Amino acid sequence: MAYVKFDTPGKGVLVDLTKCVGCGSCSLACKLWNDLGHDDEVPDQGPDAKLSDKNWTAVKFFALEKDNEPVYRFVKNQCLHCQHPACESACFSRAFQRTENGPVVYYPHLCVGCRYCMLACPFDVPKFQWDKSFPLVTKCQMCSSRVDKGEAPACVGVCPTNVMTYGDRDELLAMARKTIESDDKYIKHIYGEHEAGGTNWLYISDIPFEKLGFRTDVTTRPIQEYSHEFLKYTPPVIVAWGGLLSAMYVYTKRRKEVAGKDKKDVPM
């Protein structure tokens, strides 16, 4: 149950984590394209890299072990652009809307700043401008203006090792499946295929996702459905309960009047 049902899953990006060398170009390109500032306290790359209001994407370094050998992996994070976005269903003023082409776009002028979207997002993506007087929520917009023109997002284009492939989500899924099936080194899991009901950014990896900071316990049922499950009872409850209340009001009042006639001095 999205606001608008789209026929196509839209565009997406497939990220092959085995190819990333952690150069940080994507993050820089994102900052340039979206005119984001820099924050010394919250790095956008390295072991402590984090998403923030200024880092719409961040490349986090992981030092791990594989077959008793030390290995390094670099994970680019950003909004996953859910097919059934929790933020969209959480926002009570429609500041988040999933578009036909796939990106989930945030419209600042509609935002009230209640931060329920931050709570609702199963991937903890939306961030808040805590240091502003009139703060907004921020997150990767999948460069929706570029996507609308048929261009790949800014970060995708600059990657020197082709970690990211931009295209139709269903084609990317097929490609991802082929890759992980034809090469044993890959974990047999396409992150984003089912998570939270499916996302438009997909990941494949040779290291288990939970070791790379991914949340693997997230429900495969779209978060939207949990709210919908509850809200669908609202109209019947209004009608039934409202009717019952009115009926009880009239009935008990009438009963009291009748009783009052019989026995004028009823103690109350």
Next chain:
Amino acid sequence: MEAQSSKWVFRMTPIRFLLLILAGVAAALAVYRLVVGLGATTNLNDHWPWGLWIGFDVLTGVALAGGGYSVALIAHILHIEKFNVIARSAMLTSLLGYLLVMIGLFLDIGQWFNFWRPFVSWGYHSVLFEVFWCVSLYTTVQVLEFGEIGTEKVAKSWHRLFAKAMPFLLIVGVLLPTLHQSSLGALYLTQVGKLHPLWWSPYIGLFFLMSSFFVGPAMVTVETSLAGRAWKHWVDVKIIRSLQRIGVTVMLMYLILKIWDLFARDAMQYVFAGGLESTMFLIEMGLGVIIPIIIFFIPWGKTRAGLITAGALVALGVIINRMNVVIVGMIGYSGAGYIPSAIEILVTVGLVAGGALAYCFICDNFRILDHQEEQHKVAQ
């Protein structure tokens, strides 16, 4: 009582003076917060987007103010007349409670000048949308309901009109809280896998609704005892007890449902698992539900002191429950902790103080506690 005269009175006592100072400090801090923003004044951050103001001022405030709707339902819709003596003060507390909730919400939103946006940009698929509409409408309804009391003293010519509108207002005024008390809990449905299983449940909406209902009689008990002391207006113990009987019945159902739900979701294992979550859960259920039920059934529960104690425990239990949902139950997922800043705490304290002052002022000037005859007229 001064209430009958048309002069305005406000007796100053040391306690009221203290409340006035607290409210004044909070007002100044609130203005400061609106100017400099949330990051500078609260301990909220990206890990803790919702804290004390949502948890206490809004979620808890709305539940505690629930006394209005459960008592309105019992006294005015079911026409159980013996409860009329407490109906007005219960509904007044509720009105003030909601006004405080509105202020709390307003302070908590980042784009506060944009607060009206959801009225025109309909995010109707959001549970928060239901909360927002219901709380705004209900506060309006309560202000109108108060109009019936207010016009006894000012703008008297409007009184008949307000009295005429009461049945409709009362019905809407019970309907709306039923909706948003449950949707406040349902806000946390999106926290599947985040909120600790002791609190996350597909029935969290129902749990919020039931607890907001039974905390009503409990709050009324506590409040009438306080008012009794201040205005020498003692409500008969029998009335309080039969009101609490209704609360205890719902509380028993709540307890059974809660246990069933824990078994059904295989979450019983967490109850005695030790650690912060299970301790807080046991305190919440033990102090707030089980002990009050026991008190009610032992002889002490027939005395004023016993009933007041039970009522206070129930109210405390609901406060702990809401804070558990907003804070304790989220610590495990977030991995971080959250302690409200001094400003957050002072503003919350000041809001409550302001509410208490307003209650005193209205009781001094309108017929809230001493109004039997009027109540009979309206209720007929």
